[in-house]
Amino acid sequence: MRLLYLIVSLVLAQSAANAQSSIVSLTVSPTNPTSTDTIYVYAALMFPNSDCPLDNKGHTLNGNTILASSLHCQGMLTAICNTTDTFKIDPLAAGTYTFDLTLSGGMGGPPCSPPFVADDNDTITFVVVNSTAGIGSATDFDFSIFPNPATSTIILSKPLEEVICITASDGRIVQYIDPGEIQIDITSLAPGSYFLTNSNVHYKFVKL
Numbered sequence: 001m002r003l004l005y006l007i008v009s010l011v012l013a014q015s016a017a018n019a020q021s022s023i024v025s026l027t028v029s030p031t032n033p034t035s036t037d038t039i040y041v042y043a044a045l046m047f048p049n050s051d052c053p054l055d056n057k058g059h060t061l062n063g064n065t066i067l068a069s070s071l072h073c074q075g076m077l078t079a080i081c082n083t084t085d086t087f088k089i090d091p092l093a094a095g096t097y098t099f100d101l102t103l104s105g106g107m108g109g110p111p112c113s114p115p116f117v118a119d120d121n122d123t124i125t126f127v128v129v130n131s132t133a134g135i136g137s138a139t140d141f142d143f144s145i146f147p148n149p150a151t152s153t154i155i156l157s158k159p160l161e162e163v164i165c166i167t168a169s170d171g172r173i174v175q176y177i178d179p180g181e182i183q184i185d186i187t188s189l190a191p192g193s194y195f196l197t198n199s200n201v202h203y204k205f206v207k208l
Helices: 002-018
Strands: 022-029 039-050 054-062 065-074 077-089 095-107 120-128 153-156 164-168 173-177 183-185 192-197 202-207
Touching: 022 095, 022 120, 039 065, 039 095, 039 120, 054 077, 065 077, 120 164, 120 173
Parallel strands: 065 095
Antiparallel strands: 022 039, 039 077, 054 065, 095 120, 153 183, 164 173, 164 192, 192 202
16 A cells, blocks of 8 residues: 555656646736836746645846746646736836746646656736836927827828837837838727837727
C-alpha cells in the first residue's frame, strides 16, 4: 500500500510539474501615464494546479524595456488557480516602453523550484508622456487635427517630425505613424476615443 501511495504521489507530482502556467493578460495603470506618475502593471495569471502562492517576483529597467519575472508554487490539487501579480514601477522619463514578463510555475514550497524552461512570456507596450504635455485643444500644441470626431481619416495641420503612436483608451498602441505624414487613415480603428501620443504630445481624438 505504501508503494502504491508513493507511485501515485510521484505521478501527481510529475503531472503538476509538466502543467503549464499562463499569463492571461497584462494591464497598465494609469492607461496614459505621464513622467511624474507611478505606474502599476497588473499581470493576471492562471495555473492548472491549486493553490498557487507567490514565491518571488521582480523587475529591472534595461533601456526602454522592463524585464520582469514571476515564480509561483503549484499545489497538488488539479484545479484552476487564478491570481494577479502587481508590479510597481517608479516614474519613467518620457518615451515608449515595453514590459516583458516571464512566468514560471514551480513545485514544492514556497520556496519552490522553478522548471528548467519558463512556462509563459508576454509583453505590453505603453507610452509615457511629459507631465507638461496636456490633453486639450489645438492651441496647446503646434499642430491641430481635423476633423475631430472623424470617420475614416484625420488630417494634421503640419507634417510630423517624429514617429507618433495612436493609443486606445486602455493604453494599447494600435497604430504607428511615420514622420512626414499629414493624412492618417483610421478606417481600421473601432469607434471610440484615441490619442496621438509621443514623448511631448498627448492629443485626443474620436473615431465615429
